[in-house]
Amino acid sequence: MDCTALSLRRVAERVTLEAAEYLRDLPRPDVVAVSTKSSPTDVVSAADTAVEALLRHRLAELCPGDAVVGEEDGGAADTDTIWLVDPIDGTVNYVHGLPWYAVSVGAVRCGVPVAGAVAEPVSGRLWSAAVGAGATCDGRPLRVSAISDVALSVLGTGFSYRSQRRVGQARLVAALLPRVGDVRRTGSAALDMCSVAAGWLDAYLEHGTNWWDWAAAAVIAREAGAVVRVPGPPGAQPPDEEARTYSSSDIAGLGADAVFAAAPGIAADLAALARACGAAAV
């Protein structure tokens, strides 16, 4: 298969749309019937498992031999092109009936996301991007906000399923809250970064997410003009900070597993503020 970023984008769009349609028709689970993983709040439903199985089946048909790493069934990142799949990003929202969740499929090459798609079952929106080819929502070009004052910015963030990590995250958000315009915690890293791409949020910063949460949306945000920093691939010797940071290194020092995306007018100032508020120690 042609493995250019554009072809990877087309595959990601196709399989996320199919999976979102499949998920839309599944019965929503009873919130008390779901099982849990890393903690009592880290829920997984039969829908998560079924949607990931569909994504794996379709990727095996369209891109035979490519490695797939997924939230529910893991996988070895051992081929040139690696597919990162999150069957339901925003699982807690999904099981509670809060209509803000998405199917996310990203393609990674040499440890860096190069294409991806995020499909929303409820709204039907399809977000996608490929390196060098721009980012779109339902085919319309995306552009980040033109904000230049951190004190007026709306910052998206999120919290770990592990309560002890939340102590540091709560401390960081408490320190940032008086210094930014407002904070949003929507429950989906993928949709938070798509929101930055659309200018709905001015920035996003979260620690402790997984590769599959942000692989697709990192490309979408970057191609929409955001300054983006993502962690290196799990387990591998991460490339140097410059390689991981799609832009200048003045957004380094936010913490090894920090995911950051911000409009260029505030990125450096927000990163400096986050460092001053202890982001590296979260």
Ligand code: LIP
């Ligand atoms: C979620 C992330 C979100 C984070 C949640 C959870 P999931 O992913 O998208 O940003 O704050 O704790 O990790 O578990 O719904 O795929």
